[in-house]
Amino acid sequence: MEVIEEIVRTQREYYYNGETKSYAFRKQKLETLRKVIKEYEPEVLKALKEDLHKSEWEAYTTEIGFLLEEIKFTLKHLKEWMSPERAKSPVTHLGSKSYVHREPYGVTLIIAPWNYPFQLQIAPLVGAIAAGNCAVLKPSELTPSVSAVIAKMIREVFPVNYIAVVEGGVDTSTELLKQSFDHIFFTGSVPVGKVVMEAAAKQLIPVTLELGGKSPAIVNKDANLNLAAKRIMWGKFTNAGQTCIAPDYLYVHSDVKKALLEQMAQVLVEFYGEDPLSDEKYGHIVSDRHFHRLKQFLNDGDVLIGGQHKERERVIAPTIMDNVSWEDPVMQEEIFGPILPVLEFTDIHTVIDDVRRRPKPLALYFFSESEKMQDLITSSISFGGGCMNDTLMHIVSPYLPFGGVGSSGTGSYHGQASFEAFSHQKSIVKQTTKFDFAFRYPSAKNGLKMIKRIMG
Template identity: 35%
Template sequence: MSREQQAVARARKAFQTGRSRPLEYRIHQLKKLQQLFVERQKEISDAIKKDLNKSEVGTQLYETLGLEGEISLAIRKLKEWAAPRPVEKNLLTISDTVYIQPEPLGVVLVIGAWNYPWAVTIQPLVGAIAAGNAAVIKPSEVCVHTAKVMEELLSIYIDKELYPVVNGGVAETQELLRQRFDHIFYTGNCVVGKLIMEAAAKHLTPVTLELGGKSPCYIDKNCDISIACRRITWGKYTNCGQTCIAPDYILCEPSVQDRVIDEVKKAIKEFYTDNPKTCADYGRIINQRHFKRIVTMLEDSTVAVGGDNDESDCYIAPTVLRDVKPEAKVIKRMTDETSSGGLLANDCLVHFSVSALPFGGVGNSGMGCYHGKFSFDQLSHLRGCLIKQLKMEGVNSMRYPPHTLKKLGWARFFILKNVNLGWLGRMALLAVFAVVAAVVLQLKSPEYMLLRSDISSLGYSVDKILGVWPDKLQNYLL
């Protein structure tokens, strides 16, 4: 067996022991993961500094603090998330127990990205652990130093059989994708996303694909342009522009274009000094392949701000292009009506930090969502459960073969009428059923049968007389 096969087999065997299911065990693992970020911040920061030139403060702000918050939320809310969820019943199931029970999927594959190597890899892992799954973690090989540290630290702090880390490049990822998983969570680009979905289809494995996309900004001429440009500048050049939800381009009226450029230039100087290359808070492009890809975007465009670059250092200065044509490489046409995975007005990036909002794409930006409870639900099977009572067979008879039904209207009423009653409401309804049952029993008494015989002798149809009020009552209630 290959190393990848062995890791998956061990994870599945560990999951099948059942030890990841108890809430106490899940919480213990989450607390150990939280402990990692408290005790090993220096090693995490040093590795990211080597990969992306992020400062220690920047690493905490954009990588680990959010993870600590996500873990704390999961620990605090796990019992609530994992509890049975009551649902509305119809009258046919009013005395039964009907609920949704979240249960683990099994073994999840998490394939991380290089731009925020801890944040976008560990956040899905938090959801996988909280939901009671095993998970195989595949860090991005592009962040060489971070991937190595992640493998070392996770094996120390959390269950290394349930949550193994598999490092490697394209070949190792392809070998992983040949294995059967119960869910695949991938963060990256659309091209690889299609390959992952193709591999998952062979095993009918569901996927969550976080594929980035385009993030246009529109600046209205009547807004506070200074504030708008300051926030856009922060959102764009954080992590040296290597953020999937960073602003890609600005749309504005030609009359305010010069002012927008001036305000962005002013904000760049405020954030990164006159020489961003020497600023501790300005990062580097991840590698030379991506450096070359980005530099080609400057071709046939007018540079209004920045443009300086150094291939040996993978440095590209904060840059603004002006008078960009719609067919240029940095931009796509925006239709009158748009759809997007998320919407953020008057700011950039910060919707990622709100655990109560689902974070995910639509169309080529991906599918599925996560963060907070959405991570838990995304990596759980929401199992529908109905525990039937062995009583009230008179009501249950409505579902038996159609020829046994005397009145279809009653079946429609009981099946189509949803109810959402509190405790008092349920007691009241059961009391009504008890009265109806007593009446039915009374109608079967010898005295009633004698009365029926007397009525029939007078030439009246008893069934017709007794059939009027149920139909009218049914119409009134529906």
């Protein structure tokens, strides 16, 4: 605890000397971060293989490459984002100029999850650096190899009084949440998100919470079934389903259910071969606890595809289940694994009602050739973000803010949204001294009459 307190104290002292706020400083530190990520690429790939059995292709595209693209985009636009934004002035402010300045919060805390342990630790850091903050990083203890690499990498290039890494378990997180940070950025589960928000509320610390929920994939009868099958299977079984925006369940029109499932079975073989459990491209479950939690879900319906598993390797084959209901345990919580329950519908309004009755999902995916149907889904259901005729791809664009709504999160990031997430918008009025409106003062004759004329 004393070490954590000392880190926060020294970071606050360093922040107040003003060095982190200049454009030159921020640019140089982002370039340093990009360089060290490239240098540590082999170690990061090795660590991701050890912790999650991620293939080099998946690890690079979803973690390393993602970050390099994010840094490149940020460097390209940083000066523009930092510039004070001119705002209009109303008639009551005649003669003045109005601006919005984006200033850093100060000393920030970034808590990362285990499913994309490198990307989801460093991506918020890009925003924190770009906005001019200091940061304390807390990697997940469930991915110890990645945590060790992050600690080694960051300590090599950044002083502790600027960017620090604090490793450890729940006790460490608890102590961190007692500190007087200026902003907390948390990615993880809804239950832990509530703990973070409660701790932050005690000190009125602003938070960004990137959580999860049961994100549906909905396939209408007019969908392109071949592409729907490929894109749903890719979105669901990347990282063995351990993705916060993965399709959590599939709602398919009864007219095309049989055809879609046949296509999905073919795609599974195309992606992972006849024996996915032995395929090097396929990920493993992060821990024994999560493996056994997921294994229990296999009893909640009829396994149509997959279901095989190996406990020692903590791997469960891509699994599609039929004959499940909203009352089954598999539909009561976010699955966060390679199991996809299938529900069918005949009326899209039934689907809309079912999704509305439950907590707002982080993502939603709808497959249909009809613009009218796409607009109906977009306008009728509240969700964090999503795709029409695809999965996951909305998270890849640096031009789109990513975040949840309601129980799936608060706040957003990526691209400019990351800069905004770690910035306070400070409003400034530069008032003229060439003249003055005397009627605004209580001593003015007929002042109220003039104010009513202007403001009424």
